[in-house]
Amino acid sequence: MNDMIDSAILLTMCIFALLAIQARLLRNAIIHLAVLSVLAAFLYMRIAAPELAIAEAVIGSGLVTLLYLAALKRNRVYTIGVVGDQNARHLADPYMHHLMRTHALREIREFFLIREYQLQIVFVPEALDEALRNDAYDLILQEDDSDIVAYTDDESYIMMELEMLIQMRGAHSGLRFERYQQATPEMERIDTAGI
Secondary structure, three states, X not given: OHHHHHHHHHHHHHHHHHHHHHOOOHHXXXXXXXXXXXXXXXXXXXXXXXXXXXXXXXXXXXXXXXXXXXXXXXXXXXXXXXXXXXXXXXXXXHHHHHHHOOHHHHHHHHHHHHOOOEEEXXXXXXXXXXXXXXXXXXXXXXXXXXXXXXXXXXXXXXXXXXXXXXXXXXXXXXXXEEEEOOOOHHHHHHHHHHO
């Protein structure tokens, strides 16, 4: 019975080690490694090595995981806002599913996945001009007649890199970029003062 439990723990450790190696996102790999360390600590307890179990639990699954997650937190989350027309606002979920299947959004997701940037795609319930004034979005997408228009801040280097990559791949992506200047509170005060 004890040999079966030990074998099951070893097999589970092997599975989590493979999951950590094969993970496409670093965050998932870190979680798999933390579980692997907890299983190793449990195995050390089973073979009567409590000092090793405590060290593995504290250092392996605790401290190392926190250090990895803290380093990963420095990796910024990029938010893409999707602006729909009046009809799409009533059908937010089906519209988002339709947009997620487009070639343009697949290329955008692949771009962020390769660079291991965290990507968040949200539906924007407001109009385009309001969304452009909102600094919560790094990229704003709106479906046009035949393609998708991507509105980016003219100072974002990541978005410039994305635009260059899309242009190098050709026009078949159906994605067109338009730049805008992000309005700062100082600029808004100047604009309202001039009226």
